[in-house]
Amino acid sequence: MTSKPAATAKAATESKPAKISVRGVTKTFALGRETFTALDDVSLDIADNEFVTVVGPSGCGKSTLMNILAGLETPTEGQALVDGEEVRGPGPERGVIFQQYALFPWLTVRQNVEFGLRTMGMAKDERRRRAEHFIKLVGLERFADALPKTLSGGMRQRCAIARAYAVGPSILLMDEPFGALDALTRVKLQEQLLDTWSQDKRTVLFITHDVDEAVFLASRVIVMASRPGRIYDVIDVPAVERDEDFRLSAEFAQLRNRVWHSVYHQDGATAARTATRTT
Known part of the structure; x- marks a missing residue:
């Protein structure tokens, strides 16, 4: 199986309007008499038919971001837009796939x-x-x-x-869909998903804890930081064949190491600098 990702992130977003736009989204939850900030001033554009993965430590707001885009949560501040229209609830143009098969x-x-x-x-x-x-x-x-x-x-x-x-749906929102599967099945499902996507394109936002999965699937990897949740880094993945050779290549190893470092060795200064980055 071989599959090609969408054009690299910058080219995709420069050639056409964003399919998904997140504009200064902050989300807070009440915890007794206090509040917890799950997302803090997050901004992001995703192009039509782009495949984007989101990875980050636990508690960084990945699922909260997806729930806002799915219309299951509303932002405390900011806007989530699909085709330029504000998301105000679930809609048929957005398909949602969770870890549980449902x-x-x-x-x-x-x-x-x-x-x-x-x-x-x-x-x-x-x-x-x-x-x-x-x-x-x-x-x-x-x-x-x-x-x-x-x-x-x-x-x-x-x-x-x-x-x-x-x-x-023109958009698929996927929250850890392969998280409960064994390693071999997970790899096969990753390849199957890319094969399906290459034949019948959709805009995909795919949330994962797995760094290898994030790099293998995406044209762009969004790394988030926690407490509060914000964008820490945005890493482009070259438009190459997604196959076993890519998984075993030096290029994949370099990308994996960069994403791994961004996820597990975050520092406050870099997080603050990239918190509102868009591409």
């Missing part, structure tokens, strides 16, 4: 993938055609009539990805 256990793979299409009122024949297209795209055509309990964890997550793709 499949209906009493429905088959096909029925799970068709579920969103049914709620949209799509005709049965078109619903079936569309579901079968995305089931094939994620390599589950042999298991279309299987129940989730008979599938491996990786297969269940592929079903969740097919379901998200089927309703036609």
Whole structure:
């Protein structure tokens, strides 16, 4: 399997308006009589069809940022925009995939993938055609009539990805979707996701704790710092073939080491300097 990422981050954002814009977003939560700042003045642009990963230490606000973009949380200050419109709640243009598969256990793979299409009122024949297209795209055509309990964890997550793709979102928001899987399955799912993305492009924001995963998948890696959550560094990944040769290359090792250092050796001065960086 070989897949190519989107154009590098700067080229992507310079050639067309941002698909996702985060403008000075701050999010605070009440903790008794005190408040906790999960995000502090975060600004970020993501281009149409760009694949961006977000990595950082626990408590840096990665999931809070995704929840704001999904419309599940509202910023305390600032704005989150999709296609120039402020996010005011969940919308069909944004598909969300969590670490938990959230499949209906009493429905088959096909029925799970068709579920969103049914709620949209799509005709049965078109619903079936569309579901079968995305089931094939994620390599589950042999298991279309299987129940989730008979599938491996990786297969269940592929079903969740097919379901998200089927309703036609222009954006996929993915929060640690492979975090509960074993290492080998995780690598296979990373390759499968890139293969699916290369065939049927979407704008992807992918949250992970895994530095290798962040580098392998993305055209841009956003490193966040915690307490409060803010952007610490933005690292471009060259547009090269994403395959085993890339994983084992010196270039990958250098990128991995840079991201690792940014995640685990953060200093206050650099964090303050890059807190509102956009590219």
